[in-house]
Amino acid sequence: MADVTIWNEFRHERERDEVATVYPDGIHATLADALDDHEVTTATLDEPDHGLPPEVLETTDVLLWWGHTAHEEVSDAVVDRVRSRVLEGMGLIVLHSGHYSTVFKRLMGTTCSLQWREDGRAERLWVVDPGHPIADGLEESIELPETEMYGEPFDVPEPDRLVFVSWFEGGEVFRSGCCYRRGSGRIFYFRPGHETYPIYEDDAVRRVLRNAVDWAAPTDGSPRTFGERP
Amino acid sequence: MADVTIWNEFRHERERDEVATVYPDGIHATLADALDDHEVTTATLDEPDHGLPPEVLETTDVLLWWGHTAHEEVSDAVVDRVRSRVLEGMGLIVLHSGHYSTVFKRLMGTTCSLQWREDGRAERLWVVDPGHPIADGLEESIELPETEMYGEPFDVPEPDRLVFVSWFEGGEVFRSGCCYRRGSGRIFYFRPGHETYPIYEDDAVRRVLRNAVDWAAPTDGSPRTFGERP
Amino acid sequence: MADVTIWNEFRHERERDEVATVYPDGIHATLADALDDHEVTTATLDEPDHGLPPEVLETTDVLLWWGHTAHEEVSDAVVDRVRSRVLEGMGLIVLHSGHYSTVFKRLMGTTCSLQWREDGRAERLWVVDPGHPIADGLEESIELPETEMYGEPFDVPEPDRLVFVSWFEGGEVFRSGCCYRRGSGRIFYFRPGHETYPIYEDDAVRRVLRNAVDWAAPTDGSPRTFGERP
Amino acid sequence: MADVTIWNEFRHERERDEVATVYPDGIHATLADALDDHEVTTATLDEPDHGLPPEVLETTDVLLWWGHTAHEEVSDAVVDRVRSRVLEGMGLIVLHSGHYSTVFKRLMGTTCSLQWREDGRAERLWVVDPGHPIADGLEESIELPETEMYGEPFDVPEPDRLVFVSWFEGGEVFRSGCCYRRGSGRIFYFRPGHETYPIYEDDAVRRVLRNAVDWAAPTDGSPRTFGERP
Structure with a gap:
């Protein structure tokens, strides 16, 4: 069992009715529900320190990040703090439009960057690495009937491992x-x-989130010593 | 300009009329035509040594391999010879059903292994690594109106670099x-x-083949010294 | 706790007194002792099926492999069986001179291949990936006062992750x-x-072996489906 | 032949006599001499725009970067410009203490970060990837009689390819x-x-620099299209 912190921008849900209908308590609440076999806390943009003061991050094993319209409102101090904790060993799961987060x-x-289109058609995520722990317990693909399209080229470093590739009904693919x-x-x-779209209600997606938390949680680790040796 | 050898099983073309119609002189002849800015020779299964005696491989910079129904007829000696030359620096381009070749x-x-289906519907190859030399001069994707489908999972080691991902009209993806x-x-x-399907007549596919030969050709290399040091 | 099988060639120990002195019950016995928090069985070359019949491999989570002088005596059937089980998800830990094993x-x-020299001088293994689970609990390096030297170039595919690099007193390095x-x-x-050299008596080496078993053991995995789809 | 720009902080050489003795015209002048089969220009920190205005970077194929004591004096605008050009395809060769440059x-x-020690003892760089173009024409290792020591752990992403590993007389290794x-x-x-230490006068080091420029220079590339599709 890991200490999980779910960070959500939490603006859409308060500003747009059609979002509030899908996620009445915020996307973070739905994600928390999906991860309820862990010790979960949530944090949002408009809290002091965006809900991520040092004492929260210090005890977080895995941080989930959902943001969309306010990436530039996240303070440099919090970005630096999150990044430092990742380098020290905290797991980080970046969701959907979080690809453009500063973190x-x-x-x-x-x-x-990537290509995208409001679409509403089907996405199928193929498991291209069936032996990966993040794919544990899944079928050979995950079907989502209505999604927004993200298309290649996705300008990220070559992944250490690629677990899912998405097929979109409209003709695109994406390293998902x-x-x-x-x-x-x-x-x-x-x-x-x-x-x-109520993507985080989908059972297979929730299974992926749980697997990803298990995978990303730090093991005991060894002391990292840097700088000049005595 | 590289010394290119194109190896083709060359059975389908002589045994089935519908193949002979598309590739009357053999797939190797069409591939040779696509690579005519290089010094090209061809070799086929039913020649002595399958057309690949040591003196041919010694002077080959890049070998292309097309096989389908007779992988197990390729002699161990030739497989060993090809593999050794690759480890020494010869480039190797494996095409389509060559994924199951012993080499x-x-x-x-x-x-x-992979999934497949005689399909006849469209494939679109997306360039996921636009900066890679093998993608030089291409549009963002290559459209092939009628193809056989290959689907994930493709049981290969994680590629060093992934250049193309295919979208198939029937719902699959593939690391192409x-x-x-x-x-x-x-x-x-x-x-x-x-x-x-006359895939090797397609201009974009031919561009990929030329780019791949340029990429795979050995540079000068340094001497490889193995074994016990004096 | 994983089901661990330790495979040892077990010839040196019975043929040479200076080896029997260091490993009187065989290297496999010492390795088994290091891994005694797991369910451990051992297997050796001269047993029927080299001690690795299908029913043993079927229930093995992680296989350790130590061989040196008799790699070519391991039957093709056993090599194929081990390789198939690895591809299905069994972990494999290859030790020292096992780099030349057929498996x-x-x-x-x-x-x-690699360079080597009977040496008897010091080796220091630096942890280059301190966040890797195989490095859990280690200091920044492991010191071994007397070892055989292995030097680069080591002709293996680029590792997915490199955890240790060895420094040798005589002037070489190795991806260890x-x-x-x-x-x-x-x-x-x-x-x-x-x-x-009594390397497998070293506490830090034993810690690495235990960490490696934990890392290599399969997670639940998802069903792998290959071949033509219905 | 590539358009090469060599960037040097150029402070040490003007402030400390023992540096001026080794590099009287600046490290950039010595590097330029090593690369004189290319079209070379130089740029230094104290020039306007640090010598790297947009029109210089636009026409640079490969940029070399040497900095040490004034990383934080490089303006954000120039860092952003260099980074953008790299993402667009410009090659970048980062030298020695440039590991801490903002770029x-x-x-x-x-x-x-890394470990380091003023040392003055020998370094030997082993070629661990003899088939890599950056190793063309080298012996199996490069010997430098007097160097500063850099030691692991080096906190960088796992390299796509690792070409050299250094052995240091004092007992350390480094992914060089x-x-x-x-x-x-x-x-x-x-x-x-x-x-x-007059490292950039060494013939093998100069060969590496030339090889690296050849390797890093962009090929023709394909157009990169990002953002929403029409």
Whole structure:
């Protein structure tokens, strides 16, 4: 059981009725429900320190990140703090539009840009790495009947491991499940998610989230010693 | 300009009329035409040594491999010779059903299995690594109106670089352009190709083949010294 | 707790007194002692089926492999069986001179050659990936006062992750801890070990072996479905 | 022949006599001499725009970067400009203490920290990837009689390819030649170099620099299209 912190921008849900209908308590509440076999806390943009003061991050094993319209409102101090904790070993799961979050872009070093289209048609996530722990218990693919489309090229470093590739009914593909290590921390980017499609209610998606938390949680680790040796 | 040898099983074309119609002089002849800015020779299964005696391989910079129904008729001696030359630095481009060739399986170490279906519907190859030399001069995707479907999971080692991901009209995806280094040699697996669809007449596919030859050709290399040091 | 099978060639110990002195019950017995928090069985070359009949491999989570002088006496049937089980998800830990075992060479696809020298001087294994689970609980390096030297170039595919790099007093370096995935299985090559230096009595080496078993053991996995889809 | 720009902080040489003795015209002048088969220009920190206005970077194929004591004096505007050009396809070669440059840290996403010691003893760089173009024409190792020591752990993402590993007489190892792709650009980090040891006069080091420029120079590339599709 890991200490999980779910971070959500939490603006859409308060500002747009069609989002509030799908996620009445916020996307973070739905994600928390999906991860209820862990010790879960939530944090949102408009709390002091965006809900991520040092004492929260210090005790977080895995942080989930959902943001969309207010990436630039996240303070540099919090971005630096999150990034440092990842390098020290905290797991990070970046969801959907979080590809453009400052935290993810800073850890990747690239633009993290992609193509997209409001679409509403089907997505099928193929498991291309069936032996990966994040794919435990899944069928050979996950079907989502209505999604927003994300298309290649996705400007990220070549993933250490690629777990999912999405097929979109409209004709595109996307590397939808990408694993990275940075410093001592594990990072998983997972494409599915949207503010008006109820993606995080899907059982297979929830299974992926649970698997990803298990995978990203730090093991005991060894002391990292840097700088000049005595 | 590289010394290119194109190896073709060359059975379908002589045994089935519908293949002979598409590739009257053999798939190797069409591939040779696509690569005519290089010094090209061809070799086929039913020649002595399958057309690949030591003196041919010694002077080959890049070998292309097309096989389908007779993988097990390729002699161990030739498989060993090809594999050794790749480890020494010869480039290898494995095409379509060549994923099940003994040469490719021996170099990969895995089963190289995949899903497939005679299909006849469209494939679109997306460039997921636009900065890669094998993608030089291409549009963002390559459209093939009628193809056989290959689907994930494709049981190969994680590619060093993934250049193309295919979208299939029937609902599948596939890692269609995979780069590997083994020993000093570069290996490129390229999915498109079939005995009855005229895939190797397509201009974009031919551009990929030329780019791949340029990429796979050995540079000068440094002497490899192995074994016990004096 | 994993089901661990330790395979040892077990010839040196019975044929040479100076080896019997260090490993009186065989290297496998010492390795079994190091892993006694797991369910351990041992197998050796001269047993029927080399001690690895199908029913043993079926229930093995992680297989350790130590061989040196009789790689070519391991039957093709057993090599195929081990390789298949790895691709299905069994972990494999290849030790020291096992780099030249047929099992390892078949899974890597390369020659796995290296430089070596009977040496008797010091080796220091630096942890280059302190966040990796195989490095859990280690200091920044492991010191072995007397070892055989293995030097680069080591002809293996680029490791998925490199955990240790060795420094040798005589002037060489070596990639001593290399992680791979092949099919659903995890493979770890670990350089230390020798028949006359008591390497497997070292506490830090034993910690690495335990960590590696934990890392290589399969998670639940998902069903792998290959071949033509219905 | 590539358009090469060599960037040097150029402070040590003007402030400390023992540096001026080794590099009287600046480290950039010595590097320019090593690369004189290319079209070379130089740029330094104290020039306007640090010598890297947009029109210079637009026409640069490969940029070399040497900095040490004034990383934080490089303006954000120039860092952003360099990084953008790398993502667009410009090659980048980061030398020695440039591991702590803002440009490199921004592209890597990690701290890029390491251990170090003023040492003055020998370093030997082993070629661990003899088939890599950056190793063309080299012996199996490069010997540098007097160097500063850099030791692991080096906090960088796992390199796409590792070409050199250094052995240090004092007991350390280091991943001294690391290849990365970010966006369309190739990045090579090369450890050797120091302000008072005449490392860049060494013939083998100069060969590496020339090879690295050839490797990092962009090929024609394909158009990168990002953002919403029409």
